[in-house]
Amino acid sequence: MIIIVGAGSHGLSLAYHLVKKGYSKKDITLVEWKRIGYGSSSRNAARYRYHFYSKENVEYAINAISYLKKQSKELEYNSLLLRTGYLWVINGEQEYSLFKKLDSFWSSYNIGGKFIECKDNYAYIKFEGQCYLAPQDGAFHHDYILYSYYYSIKDKVSTIYDKVVSLIKDDSKIKGVKLSSGKELYGDKVIVTAGAWSGEVLSSIGIEVPIFPEKKEIYITEPLRYFLEPLIIDSKLQIYFSQTLKGEIIGGIEDKREYKFEEFTISISNAIKFLKGIRELIKGIDGIGILRGWSGYYEMTPDSSQIMGYSNDWPEGLFIDAGYSGHGMMFAPYSGKIMADLIADNYKNKFIDIFSPSRFKLNKLINETLVI
Ligand SMILES: Cc1cc2nc3c(=O)[nH]c(=O)nc-3n(C[C@H](O)[C@H](O)[C@H](O)COP(=O)(O)OP(=O)(O)OC[C@H]3O[C@@H](n4cnc5c(N)ncnc54)[C@H](O)[C@@H]3O)c2cc1C
Numbered sequence: 001m002i003i004i005v006g007a008g009s010h011g012l013s014l015a016y017h018l019v020k021k022g023y024s025k026k027d028i029t030l031v032e033w034k035r036i037g038y039g040s041s042s043r044n045a046a047r048y049r050y051h052f053y054s055k056e057n058v059e060y061a062i063n064a065i066s067y068l069k070k071q072s073k074e075l076e077y078n079s080l081l082l083r084t085g086y087l088w089v090i091n092g093e094q095e096y097s098l099f100k101k102l103d104s105f106w107s108s109y110n111i112g113g114k115f116i117e118c119k120d121n122y123a124y125i126k127f128e129g130q131c132y133l134a135p136q137d138g139a140f141h142h143d144y145i146l147y148s149y150y151y152s153i154k155d156k157v158s159t160i161y162d163k164v165v166s167l168i169k170d171d172s173k174i175k176g177v178k179l180s181s182g183k184e185l186y187g188d189k190v191i192v193t194a195g196a197w198s199g200e201v202l203s204s205i206g207i208e209v210p211i212f213p214e215k216k217e218i219y220i221t222e223p224l225r226y227f228l229e230p231l232i233i234d235s236k237l238q239i240y241f242s243q244t245l246k247g248e249i250i251g252g253i254e255d256k257r258e259y260k261f262e263e264f265t266i267s268i269s270n271a272i273k274f275l276k277g278i279r280e281l282i283k284g285i286d287g288i289g290i291l292r293g294w295s296g297y298y299e300m301t302p303d304s305s306q307i308m309g310y311s312n313d314w315p316e317g318l319f320i321d322a323g324y325s326g327h328g329m330m331f332a333p334y335s336g337k338i339m340a341d342l343i344a345d346n347y348k349n350k351f352i353d354i355f356s357p358s359r360f361k362l363n364k365l366i367n368e369t370l371v372i
Helices: 009-020 055-074 092-107 142-153 195-203 268-281 332-345 350-354
Strands: 002-005 028-032 086-089 114-117 130-134 158-161 164-169 174-179 184-186 189-192 212-223 231-234 239-243 248-253 290-300 307-309 318-322
Touching: 002 009, 002 174, 009 028, 009 142, 009 318, 009 332, 055 092, 055 332, 055 350, 092 130, 142 332, 164 195, 174 189, 189 195, 189 332, 195 212, 195 290, 195 318, 212 268, 231 268, 239 268, 248 268, 268 290, 307 332, 307 350, 318 332, 332 350
Parallel strands: 002 028, 002 189, 028 158, 086 231, 189 318
Antiparallel strands: 086 130, 114 130, 164 174, 174 184, 212 248, 212 290, 231 239, 239 248, 307 318
16 A cells, blocks of 8 residues: 555655556555645645756756656646746856856757846836746646646545544564554555655654745736736845736745745735835836735755655655655646655666655755746
């Protein structure tokens, strides 16, 4: 029996890929604490990008986005994949040099962008100076991916709504999970896909995995006519935003917080900071109002990169796929596939070693700094 802990995009994608390999209800149990997509998978900005700082994440993104595009044609619901580009506002010499360096690095992977005079190319931007456009990046709709997976597997796996309070192991092997109801489920493979809560689940048997919750808020304005194509990032104003096809401006602010579990609320002062920021950068939107907002967790790791696979120090049969540090929705289809290959066929994709939990002990950290 395979037990998957957490029905976010990663748990569901894994279940979907296992079902595709012929596994069924008698082989797979999915345990979800609250509801399908309770965690970050229903709370994100649903953007995809190739443009990371580290070569490991650029290479992962190249594979994962190609797979995301392929999957979006196969899935039950239309995931509304749309190429819009990312546009970075360049504030000062230091950022310019950084993007020069990044552009030559990205060009070596054929994903170079271009430096443009911002206001000449985007008449609605007030900023006078250069911007960096990465035209390859884009958007999708996370809910349609999540629920495509769910509807494809709901009758093919057993689903239990309860909280995993502890893993169960003997000396060298995983044995199953204990639920808050007191019930024990037995299985020879347990995969922790519990997003920001994954560290908590693993610590129940003394395994320390560095995944920490950082609360992030998102706001969405009333709709306007559609005019804002790329996702715009401005480090000086500390905002990022884009526009939905319906016309709402959607985005968030850079808000470094202590890593801890907090209530899923939004704060008025942060919402005002967001509104002020978009008004300062974009013409003709004075008086625009916020319709609603929500919050979720970035599942942060010390090198802002995911943790996949297993460690040789762990009980046999225990796996993880979590800690995506704010960029895990776009990676869920590909991660589910390579985790399923590992679990079902014992096939180890090269990324399983690169993103292994052992990298922290071995001091093989990934140099990722481009978290948006
Ligand atoms: C504001 C915001 C914006 C984002 N923007 C983007 C973006 O534009 N692009 C992108 O790619 N990513 C983005 N992300 C990140 C992305 O949403 C996450 O990386 C991704 O959804 C993580 O998926 P997951 O399945 O690992 O975790 P989650 O979706 O958090 O799922 C974990 C599940 O496990 C369950 N669970 C937890 N503990 C237990 C337990 N003990 N027992 C049983 N079940 C349990 C939870 O209820 C939850 O359903 C954003 C995130 C946020 C918060």
